Amino acid sequence: MKIAVIGLGGTGSAALRFLAQSGHNAVGYEQFHIGHEHGSSHGESRIIRYTYPDVLYTQMMSDSYKLWFDLEKEAEEELFIRCGGLYFGDKNDRDVLATEQALIASNLPYERLNAEQVKEKHPAFHLYPHEIALFQKDSGFLRATRCVEANIRLAKTYGAIVQENTKVQEVYTKDNKTFVRSNSCEEEYDRVIVTAGPWMSSLFKSLDLPLVTTRQQIVYLNINDHNEYFQANGTFPVWIDSTDNLYGFPNDGQITGIKLAYHHCGEIISDLDAERAPVDESYIEEIRGYAKKRFPNLGSDVTYSQTCVYTNTPNADFIIDRVPNQSNVFLVSGCSGHGFKFTVLLGKIISMMATDDNGYQRDLSRFKISNFL
Numbered sequence: 001m002k003i004a005v006i007g008l009g010g011t012g013s014a015a016l017r018f019l020a021q022s023g024h025n026a027v028g029y030e031q032f033h034i035g036h037e038h039g040s041s042h043g044e045s046r047i048i049r050y051t052y053p054d055v056l057y058t059q060m061m062s063d064s065y066k067l068w069f070d071l072e073k074e075a076e077e078e079l080f081i082r083c084g085g086l087y088f089g090d091k092n093d094r095d096v097l098a099t100e101q102a103l104i105a106s107n108l109p110y111e112r113l114n115a116e117q118v119k120e121k122h123p124a125f126h127l128y129p130h131e132i133a134l135f136q137k138d139s140g141f142l143r144a145t146r147c148v149e150a151n152i153r154l155a156k157t158y159g160a161i162v163q164e165n166t167k168v169q170e171v172y173t174k175d176n177k178t179f180v181r182s183n184s185c186e187e188e189y190d191r192v193i194v195t196a197g198p199w200m201s202s203l204f205k206s207l208d209l210p211l212v213t214t215r216q217q218i219v220y221l222n223i224n225d226h227n228e229y230f231q232a233n234g235t236f237p238v239w240i241d242s243t244d245n246l247y248g249f250p251n252d253g254q255i256t257g258i259k260l261a262y263h264h265c266g267e268i269i270s271d272l273d274a275e276r277a278p279v280d281e282s283y284i285e286e287i288r289g290y291a292k293k294r295f296p297n298l299g300s301d302v303t304y305s306q307t308c309v310y311t312n313t314p315n316a317d318f319i320i321d322r323v324p325n326q327s328n329v330f331l332v333s334g335c336s337g338h339g340f341k342f343t344v345l346l347g348k349i350i351s352m353m354a355t356d357d358n359g360y361q362r363d364l365s366r367f368k369i370s371n372f373l
């Protein structure tokens with residue numbers, strides 16, 4: 001089949017690779033260059049974990065992990081750093097308790113640690129006596145930009161065509177034929193997959209998807225002393241503070257210091273194409289305040305900072321479906337700030353849907369467009 005993939009971030013790049021690998025005539029469109037920093041899939045690190053307060057996501061991660069390992073093998077490149085993960089919060093935190101239940105239900109190993117045990121194993125962390133942590137050894141981080149680049153490199157090897165700096169203006173169906181109109185040409189396709197991330201709504205205005213795009217900020221702070229406490233060799237795991245809603249990483253080996261960020265949604269972006277302001281001073285101050293209490297060996301110097309976009313659905317569930325009234329068009333959207341770890345799986349699922357392959361075994365009814373309209 002001749003299939004277009006529109007938007008080559010984490011999800012689209014994976015879909016393109018799977019389609020080309022299966023022998024389809026796959027064409028990818030990307031409005032910027034591959035690996036650009038205007039969307040959601042760029043940077044040195046995205047957390048990968050089973051630890052979810054929701055058993056479906058935990059179980060889907062089993063499928064996703066396998067596909068990441070395949071990608072690493074095919075690309076002959078280290079893309080996943082397994083350094084373990086701490087999911088912590090107040091001992092009554094609903095999400096910590098639900099996450100523990102999801103791990104048990106999925107038969108996954110984990111350790112429940114109190115503040116002292118965390119200090120012993122991971123000396124950079126300061127937890128309070130009222131807090132508990134779940135340590136899960138398979139957590140870690142993915143090198144996001146390199147994952148996208150690896151997918152694209154392999155997709156091209158399998159015969160895909162990649163059109164960079166090509167913005168798709170419209171996807172439409174007329175007389176049962178589906179067309180993609182870009183800033184350079186118009187082309188007919190058997191199937192079209194749209195993985196446009198934050199720009200999704202602009203291609204499907206009439207659908208009125210409830211997507212909200214927000215400006216997110218990340219900050220790296222310097223390590224003051226005990227550099228060895230912050231390394232990705234198991235000493236410093238990736239972490240999520242469920243109660244205060246922050247997350248972070250060990251030193252990623254590329255950028256000085258360690259990365260921390262708030263997960264809660266930032267300000268709404270009304271014009272995605274406008275230049276974005278750099279990270280706010282007030283945000284940096286909040287991060288410093290948190291770090292001072294949580295990581296006593298961290299400094300307060302910002303070694304790097306960056307902004308990024310979340311594309312949020314009201315309940316943070318993804319949207320994965322065929323487009324109503326356009327039976328040849330499929331979309332994935334609403335990754336809601338937690339989608340990177342799934343992008344390889346989402347690319348696989350949507351490429352299967354678009355090629356009439358019903359082989360994916362999990363119930364995806366939660367992700368249907370009709371749930372969001």
Ligand SMILES: Cc1cc2nc3c(=O)[nH]c(=O)nc-3n(C[C@H](O)[C@H](O)[C@H](O)COP(=O)(O)OP(=O)(O)OC[C@H]3O[C@@H](n4cnc5c(N)ncnc54)[C@H](O)[C@@H]3O)c2cc1C
Pocket residue numbers: 006007008009010011012029030031032038039040041042045046047048166167168169195196197198199200203216217218261307308309310332333335336337338339340341342343
């Ligand atoms: C700061 C931050 C931290 C995050 N941390 C994590 C984490 O730790 N773990 C995790 O799992 N997830 C995390 N996420 C979420 C994750 O990064 C995203 O969910 C994921 O990258 C979304 O991928 P995507 O392919 O759907 O979208 P994108 O990466 O945005 O890709 C969409 C692509 O479509 C292109 N495009 C759009 N419109 C058009 C058009 N008309 N024509 C051509 N091309 C078009 C865009 O240019 C873009 O390249 C984080 C996100 C942010 C912003």
